Every structure is written in structure tokens, then in C-alpha cells.
Amino acid sequence: MNFKPLGECVLVERSEEDTKTASGIIIPDNAKEKPLFGIVKSLSDKVSKEGVLKEGDKVAFVKYGGTEIKLDNNKEYLILKLEDILGVIA
Amino acid sequence: MNFKPLGECVLVERSEEDTKTASGIIIPDNAKEKPLFGIVKSLSDKVSKEGVLKEGDKVAFVKYGGTEIKLDNNKEYLILKLEDILGVIA
Amino acid sequence: MNFKPLGECVLVERSEEDTKTASGIIIPDNAKEKPLFGIVKSLSDKVSKEGVLKEGDKVAFVKYGGTEIKLDNNKEYLILKLEDILGVIA
Amino acid sequence: MNFKPLGECVLVERSEEDTKTASGIIIPDNAKEKPLFGIVKSLSDKVSKEGVLKEGDKVAFVKYGGTEIKLDNNKEYLILKLEDILGVIA
Amino acid sequence: MNFKPLGECVLVERSEEDTKTASGIIIPDNAKEKPLFGIVKSLSDKVSKEGVLKEGDKVAFVKYGGTEIKLDNNKEYLILKLEDILGVIA
Amino acid sequence: MNFKPLGECVLVERSEEDTKTASGIIIPDNAKEKPLFGIVKSLSDKVSKEGVLKEGDKVAFVKYGGTEIKLDNNKEYLILKLEDILGVIA
Amino acid sequence: MNFKPLGECVLVERSEEDTKTASGIIIPDNAKEKPLFGIVKSLSDKVSKEGVLKEGDKVAFVKYGGTEIKLDNNKEYLILKLEDILGVIA
Numbered sequence: 030m031n032f033k034p035l036g037e038c039v040l041v042e043r044s045e046e047d048t049k050t051a052s053g054i055i056i057p058d059n060a061k062e063k064p065l066f067g068i069v070k071s072l073s074d075k076v077s078k079e080g081v082l083k084e085g086d087k088v089a090f091v092k093y094g095g096t097e098i099k100l101d102n103n104k105e106y107l108i109l110k111l112e113d114i115l116g117v118i119a
Numbered sequence: 120m121n122f123k124p125l126g127e128c129v130l131v132e133r134s135e136e137d138t139k140t141a142s143g144i145i146i147p148d149n150a151k152e153k154p155l156f157g158i159v160k161s162l163s164d165k166v167s168k169e170g171v172l173k174e175g176d177k178v179a180f181v182k183y184g185g186t187e188i189k190l191d192n193n194k195e196y197l198i199l200k201l202e203d204i205l206g207v208i209a
Numbered sequence: 210m211n212f213k214p215l216g217e218c219v220l221v222e223r224s225e226e227d228t229k230t231a232s233g234i235i236i237p238d239n240a241k242e243k244p245l246f247g248i249v250k251s252l253s254d255k256v257s258k259e260g261v262l263k264e265g266d267k268v269a270f271v272k273y274g275g276t277e278i279k280l281d282n283n284k285e286y287l288i289l290k291l292e293d294i295l296g297v298i299a
Numbered sequence: 300m301n302f303k304p305l306g307e308c309v310l311v312e313r314s315e316e317d318t319k320t321a322s323g324i325i326i327p328d329n330a331k332e333k334p335l336f337g338i339v340k341s342l343s344d345k346v347s348k349e350g351v352l353k354e355g356d357k358v359a360f361v362k363y364g365g366t367e368i369k370l371d372n373n374k375e376y377l378i379l380k381l382e383d384i385l386g387v388i389a
Numbered sequence: 390m391n392f393k394p395l396g397e398c399v400l401v402e403r404s405e406e407d408t409k410t411a412s413g414i415i416i417p418d419n420a421k422e423k424p425l426f427g428i429v430k431s432l433s434d435k436v437s438k439e440g441v442l443k444e445g446d447k448v449a450f451v452k453y454g455g456t457e458i459k460l461d462n463n464k465e466y467l468i469l470k471l472e473d474i475l476g477v478i479a
Numbered sequence: 480m481n482f483k484p485l486g487e488c489v490l491v492e493r494s495e496e497d498t499k500t501a502s503g504i505i506i507p508d509n510a511k512e513k514p515l516f517g518i519v520k521s522l523s524d525k526v527s528k529e530g531v532l533k534e535g536d537k538v539a540f541v542k543y544g545g546t547e548i549k550l551d552n553n554k555e556y557l558i559l560k561l562e563d564i565l566g567v568i569a
Numbered sequence: 570m571n572f573k574p575l576g577e578c579v580l581v582e583r584s585e586e587d588t589k590t591a592s593g594i595i596i597p598d599n600a601k602e603k604p605l606f607g608i609v610k611s612l613s614d615k616v617s618k619e620g621v622l623k624e625g626d627k628v629a630f631v632k633y634g635g636t637e638i639k640l641d642n643n644k645e646y647l648i649l650k651l652e653d654i655l656g657v658i659a
Contacts (some may be wrong), residue, residue, distance in 0.1 A: 032539075034566040035531055062186045064198070073566070074531070081125055081164070089122075089188055089198075096512045096565060098539055108514070108539075108565045115186060115198045116124040116163070152276040154288070171215055171254070179212075179278055179288075205276060205288045206214040206253070242366045244378070261305055261344070269302075269368055269378075295366060295378045296304040296343070332456040334468070351395055351434070359392070359458055359468075385456060385468045386394040386433070422636045424648070441575055441614070449572070449638055449648075475636060475648045476574040476613070482629070484656040485621055523656070524621070546602045546655060548629055558604070558629075558655045 032100055034073040037110045039082065040098075041067040041090065064089040064115055067107065076111050087118045122190055124163040127200045129172065130188075131157040131180065154179040154205055157197065166201050177208045212280055214253040217290045219262065220278075221247040221270065244269040244295055247287065256291050267298045302370055304343040307380045309352065310368075311337040311360065334359040334385055337377065346381050357388045392460055394433040397470045399442065400458075401427040401450065424449040424475055427467065436471050447478045482550055484523040487560045489532065490548075491517040491540065514539040514565055517557065526561050537568040572640055574613040577650045579622065580638075581607040581630065604629040604655055607647065616651050627658045 034040050044066040069086045076082060094113040098106050124130050134156040159176045166172060184203040188196050214220050224246040249266045256262060274293040278286050304310050314336040339356045346352060364383040368376050394400050404426040429446045436442060454473040458466050484490050494516040519536045526532060544563040548556050574580050584606040609626045616622060634653040638646050 031569040032566050033569060035564055036562060038565055040566070064186050064188055071566075089186075091186060096514050096539075096541060098514055098565070100568075112126060114125055115128055115188070116122050116130070116161075118190070119121040119123065154276050154278050181276060202216060204215055205218055205278070206212050206220070206251075208280075209211040209213065244366050244368055269366075271366060292306060294305055295308055295368070296302050296310070296341075298370075299301040299303065334456050334458055361456060382396060384395055385398055385458070386392050386400070386431075388460070389391040389393065424636050424638055451636060472576060474575055475578055475638070476572050476580070476611075478640075479571040479573065481659040482656050483659065485654055486652060488655055490656070521656075546604050546629075546631060548604055548655070550658075 032071055032098070032106070034071055034076070034108060036073055036075060037112065038073050039069060039076055039109050039111055039114065040071040041088065041095075041107045041109055041114075042070050043067040043105070043107055044087075062092055065092055066090075066118070070106060079111070082111070082114070082117065089115045089118060091115065122161055122188070122196070124161055124166070124198060126163055126165060127202065128163050129159060129166055129199050129201055129204065130161040131178065131185075131197045131199055132160050133157040133195070133197055134177075152182055155182055156180075156208070160196060169201070172201070172204070172207065179205045179208060181205065212251055212278070212286070214251055214256070214288060216253055216255060217292065218253050219249060219256055219289050219291055219294065220251040221268065221275075221287045221289055222250050223247040223285070223287055224267075242272055245272055246270075246298070250286060259291070262291070262294070262297065269295045269298060271295065302341055302368070302376070304341055304346070304378060306343055306345060307382065308343050309339060309346055309379050309381055309384065310341040311358065311365075311377045311379055311384075312340050313337040313375070313377055314357075332362055335362055336360075336388070340376060349381070352381070352384065352387065359385045359388060361385065392431055392458070392466070394431055394436070394468060396433055396435060397472065398433050399429060399436055399469050399471055399474065400431040401448065401455075401467045401469055402430050403427040403465070403467055404447075422452055425452055426450075426478070430466060439471070442471070442474070442477065449475045449478060451475065482521055482548070482556070484521055484526070484558060486523055486525060487562065488523050489519060489526055489559050489561055489564065490521040491538065491545075491557045491559055492520050493517040493555070493557055494537075512542055515542055516540075516568070520556060529561070532561070532564070532567065539565045539568060541565065572611055572638070572646070574611055574616070574648060576613055576615060577652065578613050579609060579616055579649050579651055579654065580611040581628065581635075581647045581649055582610050583607040583645070583647055584627075602632055605632055606630075606658070610646060619651070622651070622654070622657065629655045629658060631655065 032040055066089055069082055069084055069088055090109055091113045095107040095109040098108055122130055156179055159172055159174055159178055180199055181203045185197040185199040188198055190196060212220055246269055249262055249264055249268055270289055271293045275287040275289040278288055302310055336359055339352055339354055339358055360379055361383045365377040365379040368378055392400055426449055429442055429444055429448055450469055451473045455467040455469040458468055482490055516539055519532055519534055519538055540559055541563045545557040545559040548558055572580055606629055609622055609624055609628055630649055631653045635647040635649040638648055
């Protein structure tokens, strides 16, 4: 991966099923947030040292958060803060 | 459980009686919050180390909080922050 | 008591005189808050260690705060944060 | 005094001249707060240890702050946070 | 001085020229705050220990801040937080 | 570079493609922020010591942030806080 | 200079070109802040000890910040917090 996150950042590739359905603002039926899913592609040194995530992990993260970035393979990624990642799916 | 929470997160399965009644926003008669109940299914390492909760605990938690997640057994769970959990029912 | 508070929480049984009069939002004549009263039923380990409260203490607490909980003896209790408790009445 | 404040709290008996004039919201002519006065009746252990106040001190405190409490001698007192007390009058 | 400030407080006697002109809310022509001036009359022990101010210093302070207090010589003073004092005029 | 940033600041020269498209407020189709890109020209000593950035790095940064500055070569630069920089592009 | 700043304060003399153009609220074309410039005239002891600024430095600072002060040579100065100063121009 040609992108090295800084600070608390983690680069994530969103799972395809999410990309299709997440194009609008959806008010969930029960007024609770539903997370999105993705694969960790790259971590900042600081996040790496915490030892809770590694490249390739499938993660669930909060819906409204992150910055989208198009890298030079012209694919969309998401830069998330570690605190926006809720957990790892085994 | 195939979900490992990160940070301050705890995975909880909501008790059935709550699922039925909690589908709308309810203004309680006396303007105080009423908690919901559930069973702890999985904890982050950080929460585990604090030693105040373990898998299988029945907990009361604040009503408006948490992120709903459907895991691959297609069952709904709730990801809560430890601070949203008020106590353990013996 | 079959409820063990977590974190900064304290389980309190409200005094009866308060239950009767506290059913609405009351704007006090002089725009100052008036506290409510109750008996401490159970404390988190963290609050216990601070050594400022014990079970059976009669306490005054801020009016707008806390989460109501009905435990399995079907009686209403209040879960308060320690910081919402103003003092102990001897 | 039969009331033991907790945390940052101080129990104060308001001076009579203040009780008469403080019954409404007063916008001071020059848009600056004017303090109220009272006598310290009881302190939390934490405030006592700071050594800046003792029972019997006459204090000036910020106008909009504190919780009124009627103790069993049926007299009104004010529970203030230490930070709401501006100084001691010699 | 018969007033001993607590915490971060400093007792200041406003300079006369300010008292005359500061009776209303003035929007400065260039939308920047202009400070007021006064003489330090008394400091809390905590402020004294910081060693940056002493009684008699002429200070500039932010306009909107402080609590007015009339002490028993019936003169008006201002209780300011140390952080509201911008500097000392030599 | 004749500008030495202070505190958490980093001086960045925006990439040309961004300068063209970033002249208005753009609401991205999917309500997520898209970063801008640039080249690091100068860092504060504090940022240098953190060792995560160096002059010449190509960085992605959050869109709404920073202060524009025209230096004496009459070229526009952007002063960013380190926390506004999301990562380095290799 | 007859003014000694306290705390995080720095006394700055605004550059003349800025004084002329900064008399109104200007919405910059690209919705980014543009800094103003000036010369450091005096620093608090605390800011001096940080060793990042000295008297005579030409600095860029954020536009909306600071308190204007007219000192006894009847000249206008600006009291800024160190955090409002973006960098030093060589």
C-alpha cells in the first residue's frame, strides 16, 4: 500500500456490500447506528504499536466517520481514526 | 463469538423483552431514563483487564447508546461502550 | 441487593416523600435546584474504595440525574453517578 | 451540622440581607455578576484537606450556582461547589 | 484588604477612567476586545505562589469577565480569574 | 523556506490539481470528506521531533482546515496543524 | 516596552499594511483564514522559557484573535496567545 497513515489513522478498504447500500443517509428503523465493514490496508506506526489491529483484519466501524481517499490505483479507501473502529470480525 | 470488540467496546445480546418494547422513542412518564438489559457476549482486551465484567453477565445499560451489528449467524447484537453499562444483575 | 453497580454508579432507593412530589418538572420559586433524598442500597467497587459512602447512608442528590431501574422485586430504584450525590445526612 | 457534603461540596447558610433581595433574576446594571454572601456550615473531607476554608468563614460566592437544601431544622441552606466560592471576608 | 480570594481569584480595583466609560456594552470599531485596567488589591494563596503578580501591580484584563463585589468600605472591586489578566503595566 | 512554523504547525504547498477544484464548498456525493494533497515545505521543531513527517513529503490532509499564507515569493501556502494531516503518500 | 504579558500572552505590534486592510470582517474568496503579520514586542516569562519566540521576531498570526491595547505612548498593540501565532518569518 502506497499510503502511510499518521497519528490515530487507519486506512480501510470498504467491503463491497457496504459500498452499494451506503450511498445515502439512512435513518435506521430503530434509531440506532449500524456499522459498516471493511479490510484494514495500512496503519500508522502509533496504531500498530497498540497491537490491537493488523493489516488484513476485517473490521466493523461507525457509519458516519472517516475521510474518503482515492489512491493512485484509482480505488476508493477510507481513512478512519482507531476510535471509530468498533471491533474485529474473526 | 466471532466478534472481538476494540477499545472500550463490549458486545451485548439484548434481552428479548427489551427488543419488543424498545422499537420506538419512548418518553418515560417521569422524565428519567430507564435502562435496557442484555447478556455480555464478548469484551475488548482493555475492558477484560479492568475485571468488572465477564462473558455471560446480565447487564443493565443506558437506553440511547450503542451500535447495532448483525453478525454472520444473522442475529442482532449491540456494541456498547463500557461507560454505557450501569451495572450487573446477579 | 441483586444489582452491582459499575464505574461511578450508586444504586439508591428514593425516599417516599420524594416519590410523591417529584412526578413532574417543577420550576423552583427561586430558580435554584432542590435535591432529592434516598437510601444507598449498593455501590460499585470503585465508589466503595473511595470510602465516602456506604450502604444504608441517607443521601441528598441532584434532581435531574440518574437512571431509573425496576429490579426483580419489582421495586423502582435510581442509578446515580457519585458526582450527582451532594452529601450524607446524619 | 447534620449534613456532611461529598466531593467538592460546601454547605453554606446564606446571609439574611441576601435572602431578601435574591428572590428574582436580577440583571445587574453593568452586566457583571454580583456575588452573594454566607457562612460556611460544613465541608466535605476533600475540601477540608485543601485547607482554604473552615466552618464559620464568611464567604462570597457566585450568584447562579448551588443547590438549595432544607435540613431537618427546616432551615434553608445552599450546597455549593468550592469553585463557586470566590473568597473569604475577614 | 479584608477580602482573601480563593482558587484562581484576584481582587482588583478598577481604574477610574475605566469606570466611567465601561458602563455599557461597546462594540469596538475593529471587532477586537479592548482590555480594562486596574490595581491588584489581594491575591489567593495559589495565585501568590505562581509569583507573576503582587499587590499594587497595575494590570490590564479582559473586558467581559469577573464578578463585582462591594466590600465593607462600600467601594466596588472586581474579582477576576488569573487567566483573565493579560499583563502588568510597568 | 523563509517561514518557520510554531507549535503544531506544518507549512504545505497545495498540489495544483487541488487548487483548481477546491475553490468552492463542495458537498461530496456520499457525504464523506475527501482530503486534499500537498507537499510539506517546513515544519515546527515540535513536529520535526515527532519524526513522522519531513520536508518534501507528499501528504493528504482534511479539506476544511488550515490558514492560507502568501509568502514573499508571492506564492500561496497552507499552514496546517499536524492533526489535520491524514497520512503520507509514498 | 512598558508592558509585561502574563500566562500565554505575547505583545505584538501589527504591521502597517495589515492595519490598513483589516478594518472590517472579510470573507476570504476561498473560505480559508488568512493570517495577519506583526513584530513581537514583549513576551511573558512562560512564553520566553519555551524558547520559540523572541522580541523582534516577525510573526504571522490568526486573524480573529487577540486583545487590542493602547499603551502610554498611545500606540495600538495586540495581546495574542502563543497558540494564535502560526510561525516566524525569517
